[in-house]
Structure formats: C-alpha cells, structure tokens
Amino acid sequence: GENVEQHPSTLSVQEGDSAVIKCTYSDSASNYFPWYKQELGKRPQLIIDIRSNVGEKKDQRIAVTLNKTAKHFSLHITETQPEDSAVYFCAASMGGNNRLAFGKGNQVVVIP
Amino acid sequence: NAGVTQTPKFRILKIGQSMTLQCTQDMNHNYMYWYRQDPGMGLKLIYYSVGAGITDKGEVPNGYNVSRSTTEDFPLRLELAAPSQTSVYFCASSYPQDGGYEQYFGPGTRLTVT
Numbered sequence: 001g002e003n004v005e006q007h008p009s010t011l012s013v014q015e016g017d018s019a020v021i022k023c024t025y026s027d028s029a030s031n032y033f034p035w036y037k038q039e040l041g042k043r044p045q046l047i048i049d050i051r052s053n054v055g056e057k058k059d060q061r062i063a064v065t066l067n068k069t070a071k072h073f074s075l076h077i078t079e080t081q082p083e084d085s086a087v088y089f090c091a092a093s094m095g096g097n098n099r100l101a102f103g104k105g106n107q108v109v110v111i112p
Numbered sequence: 113n114a115g116v117t118q119t120p121k122f123r124i125l126k127i128g129q130s131m132t133l134q135c136t137q138d139m140n141h142n143y144m145y146w147y148r149q150d151p152g153m154g155l156k157l158i159y160y161s162v163g164a165g166i167t168d169k170g171e172v173p174n175g176y177n178v179s180r181s182t183t184e185d186f187p188l189r190l191e192l193a194a195p196s197q198t199s200v201y202f203c204a205s206s207y208p209q210d211g212g213y214e215q216y217f218g219p220g221t222r223l224t225v226t
Binding site for chain 2: 001004032034042043044045046049089093097098099100101102103104105
C-alpha cells in the first residue's frame with residue numbers, strides 16, 4: 001500500500017520567516033495530494049491540495065509543489081504568523097474510493 | 113449545515129466493554145470514513161463506506177465493526193475494548209462526484225480504555 005513520510009517532524013521558525021515541509025510517497029499511481037492543518041484538540045482541516053497534473057498551486061501565503069518523478073511534494077508557508085503554529089499532515093491518494101494515506105505530521109512552531 | 117458531527121466527545125471504557133461511536137453528516141456525501149489518531153502519529157483508516165449498504169476495511173480494522181444503513185450515518189462499533197484502542201477517533205466524509213476529493217472531518221471522539 002501507499003507509504004507517506006514527512007520531514008522534519010518538528011520545525012521552529014521565527015515569525016515572518018518561511019517554513020517548508022516535505023513529504024515523500026511510494027505509490028506512483030497516487031494522483032491527489034492534500035495538506036491538512038490540525039490545531040491542538042481540533043479536527044484536521046484542509047488548507048491546500050494538488051492533483052498530479054499540476055506542478056504547483058498557491059493560495060495567498062501557502063503553496064504546494066509536486067515532483068512526480070521524485071515522488072515528493074512540499075508545503076511552503078511564507079511570512080509565517082503565530083496562528084500558523086499547528087501540526088500539518090500531508091496525505092496521498094491510496095488505491096480507489098477516494099482513500100488517503102496520511103503522514104505522521106509535522107509540528108510547526110512560529111516564534112513571535 | 114452542521115457538517116460532520118460525532119458523539120460522544122469523550123468516553124472512558126473498561127477493558128472488555130463495548131460501545132458505539134456515532135457519526136452523522138448532513139452534506140449528502142456518499143463516501144464516509146473512520147480514522148484513529150494515536151499521539152505523534154498520523155491518521156490510520158479503520159473502515160470506509162462508498163454508500164449506504166457498502167462498507168470495506170481500511171488499514172487497521174481489527175477490533176472494530178461498522179454499518180451504513182443510511183447515507184447520513186456511519187457508526188463505529190468497538191467490541192471487547194482493549195487498551196490498544198485508546199485513541200482519538202475521527203469520522204470524515206467526501207463527495208467525489210463533484211470533482212472534489214476533500215475529506216471533511218468531524219470534531220473527534222477521545223476514547224480511553226483502562
């Protein structure tokens with residue numbers, strides 16, 4: 001089955017700096033790659049996603065890039081703010097039926 | 113719309129007890145999922161359903177059962193609870209037919225088995 005790995009597990013950045021989280025996946029058939037943000041004690045919420053026919057997607061301060069050849073995709077957060085502090089999960093589509101395989105998550109801490 | 117709702121929010125079970133975690137969505141989504149989230153880990157798929165009357169196993173189905181008698185409801189049953197089932201359980205739903213893949217999550221149920 002699909003195996004998704006995230007690096008690094010914890011990332012601390014100064015407010016205003018950029019944060020980059022990288023995920024690798026194993027199944028070359030995966031074609032959908034979402035990123036979810038989870039604040040402490042809350043539910044995961046989708047912040048951005050990308051499909052395999054697109055190399056990059058941006059939404060204000062957030063962007064995702066996909067390299068299908070290398071089987072990795074990355075989340076880029078620019079001009080980080082304290083409210084960006086959370087756990088970020090990447091995922092990749094797994095088989096059919098809209099199933100997702102999730103990575104273990106990255107704790108991002110934005111230092112004011 | 114309330115979206116995806118789950119009950120209860122918290123529960124403590126003794127070893128060997130059973131319980132049902134409830135999940136309801138009012139978005140007319142045909143796909144529904146159950147995940148468990150252990151500390152420091154990602155989400156693991158327990159069971160999923162592509163429509164009423166259809167369910168299938170995910171990555172970690174042992175010790176759980178599900179049913180899907182209506183589009184709205186997707187309860188998760190724990191029989192003979194074990195400490196290894198201590199976790200946070202999330203229900204999610206999606207509607208792939210509109211071209212979207214996004215899964216919408218419920219608020220979660222925190223379960224402790226002692």
